[in-house]
Amino acid sequence: MIRVELxxxxxxxxxxxxxxLLCLLPVVVAVFLAVTxxxxxxxxxxxLLAAVLGNGALYPAAALGIxxxxxxxxxxxxQAGEAVAGEASAGTLRYLLVRxxxxxxxxxxxxxxxxxxxxxxxxxxxxxxxxTGISLLGNSGQLTTTTxxxxxxxxxxxxxxxxxxxxxxxxxxxxxxxxALFLSTVTDSSLAAALGGLAxxxxxxxxVALDAAGAVRDYLPTRYWLAWVDLFRDPVPxxxxxxxxxxxxxxxxxxxxxxxxxxTTRDITS
Amino acid sequence: MSDDVVVTRSLxxxxxxxxxxxxxxxxxxxxxxxxxLGPNGSGKTTTVRMLLGLVHATSGEVEMLGxxxxxxxxxxxxxVGALVEGPGAYGHLTGRANLRLLDAAGPAxxxxxxxxxxxxxxxxxxxxxxxERVGLADVGRRPVRAYSLGMxxxxxxxxxxxxxxxxxxxxxxxxxxxxxxxxxxxxxLLELNAQGxxxxxxxHLLAEVQLxxxxxxxxxxxxxxxxxHLGALRGPTGRTLVxxxxxxxxxxxxGLPPPERRGEGELVLDxxxxxxxxxxxxxxxxxxxxxxxxxxxxxxxxxxxxx
Amino acid sequence: xxxxxxxAARARWAVVVLGTAALVSxxxxxxxxxxxxxxxxxxxxxxxVAARAxxxxxxxxxxxxxxxxxLALPDLRGFGDLxxxxxxxxxxxxxxxxEAHWRVDVVDVTGERDTYGLPRSVWTWDYGRRELVTVTGGxxxxxxxxxxxxxxxxxxxxxAAVGPDDAVTALPxxxxxGRTADRVRVSPGDGRSTIARADVWVDRETGLPLRLxxxxxxxxxxxxxxxxxxxxxxxxxxxxxxxxxxxxxxxLRTAPDLVGRVAQASRWLLPPxxxxxxxxPGRQAPGDVTTxxxxxxxxxxxxxxxxxxxxxxxxxxxxxxxxxxxxxxRLVRIGSSLLNAVLATSADGRRAYVVTGLVDPGLLDEAAAxxxxxxxxxxxxx
Numbered sequence: 027m028i029r030v031e032l033x034x035x036x037x038x039x040x041x042x043x044x045x046x047l048l049c050l051l052p053v054v055v056a057v058f059l060a061v062t063x064x065x066x067x068x069x070x071x072x073x074l075l076a077a078v079l080g081n082g083a084l085y086p087a088a089a090l091g092i093x094x095x096x097x098x099x100x101x102x103x104x105q106a107g108e109a110v111a112g113e114a115s116a117g118t119l120r121y122l123l124v125r126x127x128x129x130x131x132x133x134x135x136x137x138x139x140x141x142x143x144x145x146x147x148x149x150x151x152x153x154x155x156x157x158t159g160i161s162l163l164g165n166s167g168q169l170t171t172t173t174x175x176x177x178x179x180x181x182x183x184x185x186x187x188x189x190x191x192x193x194x195x196x197x198x199x200x201x202x203x204x205x206a207l208f209l210s211t212v213t214d215s216s217l218a219a220a221l222g223g224l225a226x227x228x229x230x231x232x233x234v235a236l237d238a239a240g241a242v243r244d245y246l247p248t249r250y251w252l253a254w255v256d257l258f259r260d261p262v263p264x265x266x267x268x269x270x271x272x273x274x275x276x277x278x279x280x281x282x283x284x285x286x287x288x289x290t291t292r293d294i295t296s
Numbered sequence: 297m298s299d300d301v302v303v304t305r306s307l308x309x310x311x312x313x314x315x316x317x318x319x320x321x322x323x324x325x326x327x328x329x330x331x332x333l334g335p336n337g338s339g340k341t342t343t344v345r346m347l348l349g350l351v352h353a354t355s356g357e358v359e360m361l362g363x364x365x366x367x368x369x370x371x372x373x374x375x376v377g378a379l380v381e382g383p384g385a386y387g388h389l390t391g392r393a394n395l396r397l398l399d400a401a402g403p404a405x406x407x408x409x410x411x412x413x414x415x416x417x418x419x420x421x422x423x424x425x426x427x428e429r430v431g432l433a434d435v436g437r438r439p440v441r442a443y444s445l446g447m448x449x450x451x452x453x454x455x456x457x458x459x460x461x462x463x464x465x466x467x468x469x470x471x472x473x474x475x476x477x478x479x480x481x482x483x484x485l486l487e488l489n490a491q492g493x494x495x496x497x498x499x500h501l502l503a504e505v506q507l508x509x510x511x512x513x514x515x516x517x518x519x520x521x522x523x524x525h526l527g528a529l530r531g532p533t534g535r536t537l538v539x540x541x542x543x544x545x546x547x548x549x550x551g552l553p554p555p556e557r558r559g560e561g562e563l564v565l566d567x568x569x570x571x572x573x574x575x576x577x578x579x580x581x582x583x584x585x586x587x588x589x590x591x592x593x594x595x596x597x598x599x600x601x602x603x
Numbered sequence: 604x605x606x607x608x609x610x611a612a613r614a615r616w617a618v619v620v621l622g623t624a625a626l627v628s629x630x631x632x633x634x635x636x637x638x639x640x641x642x643x644x645x646x647x648x649x650x651x652v653a654a655r656a657x658x659x660x661x662x663x664x665x666x667x668x669x670x671x672x673x674l675a676l677p678d679l680r681g682f683g684d685l686x687x688x689x690x691x692x693x694x695x696x697x698x699x700x701x702e703a704h705w706r707v708d709v710v711d712v713t714g715e716r717d718t719y720g721l722p723r724s725v726w727t728w729d730y731g732r733r734e735l736v737t738v739t740g741g742x743x744x745x746x747x748x749x750x751x752x753x754x755x756x757x758x759x760x761x762x763a764a765v766g767p768d769d770a771v772t773a774l775p776x777x778x779x780x781g782r783t784a785d786r787v788r789v790s791p792g793d794g795r796s797t798i799a800r801a802d803v804w805v806d807r808e809t810g811l812p813l814r815l816x817x818x819x820x821x822x823x824x825x826x827x828x829x830x831x832x833x834x835x836x837x838x839x840x841x842x843x844x845x846x847x848x849x850x851x852x853x854x855l856r857t858a859p860d861l862v863g864r865v866a867q868a869s870r871w872l873l874p875p876x877x878x879x880x881x882x883x884p885g886r887q888a889p890g891d892v893t894t895x896x897x898x899x900x901x902x903x904x905x906x907x908x909x910x911x912x913x914x915x916x917x918x919x920x921x922x923x924x925x926x927x928x929x930x931x932x933r934l935v936r937i938g939s940s941l942l943n944a945v946l947a948t949s950a951d952g953r954r955a956y957v958v959t960g961l962v963d964p965g966l967l968d969e970a971a972a973x974x975x976x977x978x979x980x981x982x983x984x985x
Contacts, residue, residue, distance in 0.1 A: 030401045116386065117385075120345075120348075120381075121378075124380070125401050126373035128370070174715050176735065177847070178846075178849060263696060263710075290615060293345075
């Protein structure tokens with residue numbers, strides 16, 4: 027079943043269109059940066075973007091920083107919201123279930139497919155970011171890549187930090203996917219599931235910024251999203267990254283549990 | 297425990313305060329062409345979904361192929377082909393790709409079925425065979441979104457036949473088909489039935505059921521109002537139909553009002569002894585081709601049961 | 604769509620709900636439960652606890668920290684991050700070897716500002732500006748920095764100021780960030796202080812202050828600062844070395860900021876007492892800010908050059924402060940519940956002073972009136 031879901035994923039044009047669009051924005055930003063040479067004022071604009079001029083090796087990280095707040099969660103929420111609700115509205119869900127495909131198996135296969143999509147999307151942005159960074163912004167060597175603390179980053183060090191960042195952002199997105207996947211088992215409308223997932227994220231972002239919500243802040247899904255920036259500090263403070271992984275894992279476990287409990291016991295009337 | 301392929305006992309389903317199916321006791325015998333009749337909203341589709349384990353019963357039991365559903369869905373469903381409330385397919389894929397995906401999605405091994413059904417090795421051959429069978433062999437390479445409603449319906453049927461099922465559960469299988477298509481599907485189902493496949497056909501089209509089915513269950517407001525052989529259900533009207541080679545002469549001989557046309561036709565006898573009438577006709581030199589008691593149409597029976 | 608409540612459904616949902624409850628209780632309440640575990644009472648007198656805290660400067664540690672100030676100060680040009688430092692939440696990372704080997708990072712989402720304390724200089728690295736600044740010299744007059752708000756530094760400064768009239772009392776010990784902490788409360792004896800009380804949590808193992816909460820006379824928490832994830836031990840020397848920062852701008856300064864420059868350039872000698880408060884006894888080096896008073900009631904005076912004074916007054920008035928005419932000049936008051944300041948300018952505009960302290964604004968007015976009234980003596984040409 028997992029193989030079938032993956033085949034569906036790669037055979038669907040929408041998968042590649044959405045990933046392409048996701049990669050487009052960082053490319054556009056890189057083109058403007060390269061043409062004008064105007065970097066954002068330090069401390070403003072997306073993190074690390076100020077540092078990428080003439081320093082393309084840092085652009086994968088900056089590119090992920092650009093798509094992280096909006097585009098990446100939207101793409102992942104749409105994909106995960108589609109997972110079950112999309113089958114329901116296409117009328118294929120009932121045929122899969124009488125095939126028979128066990129409901130738990132189907133859910134697991136959907137989850138794997140969403141995981142693969144998420145990883146593909148994050149990796150694609152990182153790779154496209156690297157290629158555009160090197161080719162458009164240059165790797166002139168005038169500027170050595172540095173951490174936020176001003177210490178020099180060796181290429182090997184930059185590589186592992188970017189790799190961990192890809193995994194961390196990917197896992198953060200799995201949290202988004204879990205919300206949308208759960209909603210996808212509740213409603214037959216994939217749009218409603220995706221928008222519901224995004225609504226959770228927006229609410230979470232609002233509450234994170236609200237001091238009055240301090241008591242619950244550390245448990246909100248978007249609380250540690252930006253902790254990947256810590257990977258570019260020296261020494262790397264791991265605690266926020268660990269907390270982020272833990273919080274996301276908590277949401278993933280709870281929401282997937284709820285999705286499983288709901289999907290395996292509900293009536294399929296679509 | 298009987299050798300019936302579908303049995304339900306006091307099957308009931310409530311959605312909130314609405315009772316969709318109420319204490320249903322179905323029995324579909326092996327080899328039946330079972331017609332499951334009922335007007336729209338009578339609970340047909342909900343029943344079909346409960347049979348297949350898509351909808352969970354509020355109370356009552358379902359048994360298919362001798363096993364309880366939905367607990368043994370994994371043993372039962374591989375031997376069941378189903379078409380529920382219209383076909384479903386991925387629009388961007390071809391019909392062939394849709395069938396291959398669906399085939400691959402199921403349990404890899406499954407129970408040992410006839411001619412290696414279910415194995416990955418035979419997948420391409422089986423897909424081609426069912427497409428051929430439903431008359432889609434030529435269009436199997438087109439994406440499904442370019443299919444007409446009738447073609448999609450055929451594709452759904454093909455999906456149901458993919459693993460050579462023992463039981464076919466079909467909900468309105470002729471939706472969207474043209475008269476010729478309907479006839480083709482009927483022939484296909486008759487052929488399958490002749491080879492031993494039990495067909496459970498849910499429909500609101502009485503004429504279709506009358507033409508195809510051997511046994512009929514009539515559903516009304518969630519409950520079964522009749523379940524019997526088609527012949528028993530279509531009770532005699534008390535009149536007799538006599539087919540003769542000269543209907544005008546026959547009418548004259550029996551003192552009936554003259555028919556509208558000449559030549560071969562049927563005479564309707566009311567109350568008269570068939571033997572006496574035949575005798576009279578033969579003596580008048582009129583050839584009696586056939587004499588049979590007149591039966592109600594299925595429509596009349598169903599209307600009488602559900603009004 | 605509808606969902607049937609069958610026993611199977613109920614069982615599955617029960618698994619999910621119980622799992623969630625277990626997760627929430629472990630993650631959410633576990634730490635709190637551990638924190639509430641019995642803490643043995645201390646055998647030390649509160650003065651002894653305070654003395655340990657005051658002598659904690661050579662306890663090496665690494666930690667993260669957070670300080671929350673509730674002081675609404677106007678954002679004045681030349682005063683750097685003062686307003687956000689005292690009015691917002693600041694996240695820090697600290698590595699402390701001793702007073703001549705330390706590093707404090709102020710981190711936010713877009714970058715960080717790191718301060719390195721070295722034996723004869725202080726380095727600051729600003730990632731946003733890509734700027735590495737070295738400040739040399741022994742000037743002590745400067746604006747507060749983020750590291751001044753760390754619990755150890757702030758507590759040591761507070762305890763150093765405690766006079767005989769101020770009370771140090773014991774509170775029951777508690778756990779802070781997984782460490783057992785003895786607690787003392789400092790209450791000023793002089794009613795003119797804006798501090799109602801200051802509570803200090805002192806690590807029982809090392810004497811390191813872990814948390815400080817200063818409550819203003821209006822009853823609000825004016826400043827809360829806390830260390831978390833404390834590791835005792837000397838940090839890696841590599842961490843304490845300022846970065847090479849290739850490609851960054853470099854600057855060498857002798858005064859850290861506006862206050863330092865002004866204090867060094869001051870042309871006026873200040874009177875020996877103000878508003879009945881004598882000059883704080885102790886060593887006064889040129890370039891220091893003069894303070895008056897003892898105990899927790901202290902007033903700091905900084906003479907300003909006329910041009911700087913005009914700038915500051917302009918900035919304060921545009922931020923909403925009102926100019927008040929007094930017999931010998933003009934006063935501009937800037938204040939919050941805890942920290943108050945008065946900008947006093949003489950009638951002829953030649954002399955100007957900043958008078959500030961954690962004291963009642965009335966006391967600052969008195970001091971400002973004394974300053975404007977007194978005929979100043981010049982320090983002589985410089």
